[in-house]
Amino acid sequence: MNKVTFIHTADLHLDSPFKGLKHLPEELFQRVQNSTFASFERIVEHAVKRKVDFFVISGDLYDEEDRSIRAQARLKRQFQRLDEAGIAVYIIHGNHDYLGNYWSHLEMPDNVKVFGEEVEEVIHPTNGGREVHLYGFSYDKRHVLERKAAGYPPARKDGDIHIGLLHGSEAGETSAHEPYAPFTLKELREKNYHYWALGHIHVRQELSASPPIVYPGNIQGRHRKETGPKGCYSVTIENEEADLEFIETQEILWAKTSISLKEESKLSQVFELCKSEMERFRRGGGTFLEIELTDIEKIGADVLQKIQNGEILEAFQDGEEYQEEFVWVHSLRIKENTGVGYIEGQETFLNEMIQNIQGWDEQSWDEASSVLFLHPQAHRYIDLLQAEEKEEIKEAVLSMLQTSFSYKD
Template sequence: MKFIHTADLHLDSPFLGLKSHVLPNELWEKVHQSTFDSFQRIIDDAIEQQVDFVLLAGDLFDREERSVAADAFLVAQLNRLNEHGIEAFISFGNHDYSTADPASFGYPANTLVFGNQVETKQYTLNDGEVVAVSGFSFDKQWITQPMIQDYPTAVSDVNWNIGMLHGSLSSLNSPEANYAPFTLSELEEKGYDYWALGHIHKRQSLNEQQTINYSGNTQGRHINESGEKGYLLVQSDDQHLQTKFVPTAPIVWDRVAISLDKMSADQIVESILEKIANLHYDKLHFIRIQLASQTAIDADLLAKINNGDLLDDLQDINADKWQQLNCWITSIEAPQVKSLVYSSIDQDYFNQAKAATLNDEVFDQILKDFNKQPTFIKDEVGSEESKQEIFDQAGAILQENVVHEDTEEDKSK
């Protein structure tokens, strides 16, 4: 038995974190097409590898109101699988939830779509082995009840038992834990040979045997989805399953650290571009520059970083050189200085003020402003990584203002 486990395609993602008017037109087209290109490569591999079936564990589309183009693209790829005798199992997630009759989607005969209640579908492989696949599709954005309770235990009259579940570990302290929560022990108690999980975009195995897996999303959409993205190829070896990650994303998000120590303001742009050129990217990268310094930063330089002037300067040059560098600079992270010397404010006092201003209670109040926004926006803003980035940027701005005020005070003396 050989199959592909993939999830979270997010076809037609709007890539809201990128400013399309800043990106060169050709680059923006590559970004917009990237979720489609990654999935097409997965189907290419499925055909080349002659897999028995493909598992699509939720969030195939970025939103419930899927575009005509995205719908037609998915049908075309499913038809390609059908032409090669490859079965496809689909469960819809919280982004592409649906209560429609699967027969209305126009999918080919090889495609099995799970309904809104947990059900099991059996499939016989070419070698006669029988596979039982259990799963369900979201019928609304939020499913807070533990659907794992409705999954049957493994049956003995088939060769392989597989579970598909779009959801999250209930132990997660994040909004993501509100989606069909489950515990690891609950999954293990079902006795399945493999769990194909979706929803969490970070690829990871939850057990030592690597048979309970999140495949991650197929194309990173912002800096918090960094690294290679793709699918999991699963193959049987006697009665054991071997899992291999295969990258397919045409764009990789990453961070590049650069030290500001002993660097003048007029050297920064040149130094950053030189550092990127020396990385020799063989695949298109979207990167965040992480500036670091062990000493206090000149107030004017800090202002140039925080007000966006430095990023503007870099992107102006990047617009002409992105093909040569195989890279686009999306953002800059201001340096976090460990200790500063002020003329009129004590470092401890500054740290106390920062802690009082930037804390979880304040952040929760900020999140309330996003209640009327689409769920995926609030989820992204509310993640731990996003919170830390917001706190870091706010701290840098506070630092800049304090340094600026102290400098102005010194000048007036």
């Protein structure tokens, strides 16, 4: 069988609003806003340099249903680059950019093929005479809960290459994402395809090696929970075997690190230890870093206060927005289980507060924030809190309570 090479990417979320990061200095926020585009441009650059046969995008090209003309124009320019290099592009749309929503759109180059709302087969010819059969469908509405995998035809034993494109989630698995178009690995394996190009889950995962059933993850982390390298897969299929290479392309890396203060007690020691850890994360690009402090028993109340009131954090952030390879510490906090926690059976004021905060649901948030968001003047200047922001506030409050009640002068 002739060798076939392609790029598999998904979950571009171009033009993501990054609402929870608007508090950043302007220089950093501009880089954040451009980060999804920068990552995708690097993916296209790799495709052109490697002279791949085609390019696969498994859903959620855009972040919102009403995709901006800016995002479409920038995407079109990258498709034109691929067109000039003779590289075809095969696309399925997912729950964020489904077909059924009305939107003003730009015409894309002729090398771009978008799959329709029903499972269909598209044939990509290769220079060696072999054919690649690609199967997929695009969401026609935001919530696709049917088991669409059942509608994919089994591969014919014809010596050709067969690839499935699917935006969905493994049935029965728990994740932060809605269980759209659920499937089982058994279902996918039974199709006898050479590769399954998945999308929807933002964490890179290789669910199966034979055949490869792969989530590339999203191309750019957008908040503190989307940590680690982001990018795409370069795939080569030759003699019935697939070789996979992950390519890191993110503009900004989200990372988390833990620092033990077991042997430290002075402010200068804590400061230098954290600064040294920051330098370890300085790399080709920007980094948003969360630092978690553990083993703080020897730390005095004055140092703890400077951690708690944000004074040390401000010192770490000072001037970083002007660095090309910045390391922006967005969170400096004491590990949650350090100090006092909820003690079962003890009806103390502190226990009640901790239990109350840990049990907050959406209704609790709405009740607590309704006065602010419904205020005739204030509501114009604030955005609704995102899920990640709510979780971060809860963690900060719990950490503050634990530190305040556990350590005294």
